[in-house]
Amino acid sequence: EAVDPLPLIGPSEVRSLTQAFNMMQARLTRFVTDRTRLLAALGHDLRSPLTAMRVRAEMVEEDETRESLIASVEEMQEMVDATLAFARGMASTEAYETIELGAYLKQLQFDMIDGFTLDAADSLWVRLRPKSVRRALRNIIENACRYGGGAEVTFRHDAEHVHVLVADNGPGIPEAELEQVFEPFFRLEKSRSRETGGTGLGLSIARTIIRAHGGEVTLANRAEGGLLVTITLPLETETQQEERNIS
Ligand code: ADP
Secondary structure, eight states: OOOOOOOOOOHHHHHHHHHHHHHHHHHHHHHHHHHHHHHHHHHHHHHHHHHHHHHHHTTOOSHHHHHHHHHHHHHHHHHHHHHHHHHHTOOOOOOOEEEEHHHHHHHHHHHTSSOOEEEOOSOOEEEEOHHHHHHHHHHHHHHHHHHHSOOEEEEEEOSSEEEEEEEOOSOOOOGGGTTGGGSTTOOSTHHHHHHHOOOSOHHHHHHHHHHHTTOEEEEEEOTTSSEEEEEEEEBOOHHHHHHHHHO
């Protein structure tokens, strides 16, 4: 019986298809590695001036100024390290510590100057890498201040998890883009974002850090307007609690 012949693709078509495909692949690879290299180079080049600043900061005689300068330099070093870690796709090597969440958030609030409101009553213990998580929370709270006009930070918990809630009264994020904003370098409405500064890395770094702790970062638009960011972290386990009580 008669079978419709398949359209024939000759060797020359195969060759040009292969060439086109290879070119596309090369361009994509170059695009991704260029971005990664840029980040790695930037991170690397910022390290030595920061080390120099750190040495000078330690020479400041007045206690409060010295401590504050050192803290700022250390924070920048953390950011540089986070950028490098991000560029390399590596996780942090910072040690885990058992932290009381309320005090930890109060310290963050104190250090951020452009304050946010904080309602933290319960005493909750979490096991985390303090500087890394601080960076994650800071990125999220800074976004709420920058795009949403201010942050309201609260937390609640269930038996196993604590949820840190960061709410603002800004424009929120279009539903279709709620996941995309977590992609590296993704930013909404270029014009608005450009005048506010930023890299488009904040949320992806935050999520990477929180996920490395077995947690999650989720976004939702609030019914009353504004964005609600939920940062979920596992609470300290009973075994960890016992260990803490013994030591
Ligand atoms: P950056 O702030 O450096 O641009 P992020 O990854 O932190 O990078 O955020 C990505 C984008 O998500 C921002 O450019 C902004 O458009 C949007 N966004 C983040 N947080 C908020 C918020 N609280 N309200 C409205 N839009 C936000």
